[in-house]
Amino acid sequence: MTSRSSKTARRGKSRDRQALTRLQDAVRRTGATGGTTLGTLQSDVDSLDTRVTDVEAKASTTDIYWNHTGVPLSSEILYKYVASRSLQIPDDFTGSVGHIEVNPTASFAIDVTVNGSSVGTITIDTAGLFTFVTAGTTVLLTAGDVVRFVAPGVVDATADNISITIGALK
Numbered sequence: 377m378t379s380r381s382s383k384t385a386r387r388g389k390s391r392d393r394q395a396l397t398r399l400q401d402a403v404r405r406t407g408a409t410g411g412t413t414l415g416t417l418q419s420d421v422d423s424l425d426t427r428v429t430d431v432e433a434k435a436s437t438t439d440i441y442w443n444h445t446g447v448p449l450s451s452e453i454l455y456k457y458v459a460s461r462s463l464q465i466p467d468d469f470t471g472s473v474g475h476i477e478v479n480p481t482a483s484f485a486i487d488v489t490v491n492g493s494s495v496g497t498i499t500i501d502t503a504g505l506f507t508f509v510t511a512g513t514t515v516l517l518t519a520g521d522v523v524r525f526v527a528p529g530v531v532d533a534t535a536d537n538i539s540i541t542i543g544a545l546k
Contacts, residue, residue: 436545436546437471437543437544438544438545438546439541439542439544440457440523440544441541441542442454442455442525442540443537443540444537446536446537447532447533447535447536448531449527449531450528450530450531451526451527451529452526453526454526454527454538455524455540456522456524456525457523457524458522458523459520459521459522460519461546462516462517462518462519463516463517463544463545463546464514464515464544464546465495465510465515465517465543465544465545466514466543466544467510467512467513467514468508468509469496469498469508469509469510470508470543471543472498472506472540472541472543473506473541473543474498474506474538474539475504475540476500476506476535476536476537476539477537478534478536478537479501479502479503479504479534480500480532480535481502481534482502483499483500483501484499484527484528484535485497485499486525486526486527486538486540487525488523488525489526490517490521490522490523491522492522495510495515496510496511498525498540500535500538506540517544525540
């Protein structure tokens, strides 16, 4: 079932595309000697094209973000996400970012699972740098899939306040 906001966004995008096509046709009809009119129309076309591209990009991406305050416990589920629609998480979590307030004294590896099967690892090094690795492919989620972010079996007692945003595609 398609949500009302998705339908509205598609109608708006369709209207923007139609307006863009009309402007492009008008620019072509004016020919190369249109002077200021041609420049104005081309500027309008460029502006509208940018708006349509921005809408399309925003409509095709979503973020899965979470924060864990405090030092995690051994094998603690740091966050659980239940997919409400089909999503794709790019290979090696491309577009994902993380932050930690207090760096671990040893590497801190978070296991990422989908429905209980490991699909990747997020490692935080002693400098607070994040490395995102998938099992070598795009992770495909369908509605109802459960994604868990699980702390290592032996945790670092200094790793504190972890925030992660996973970039996904609709």
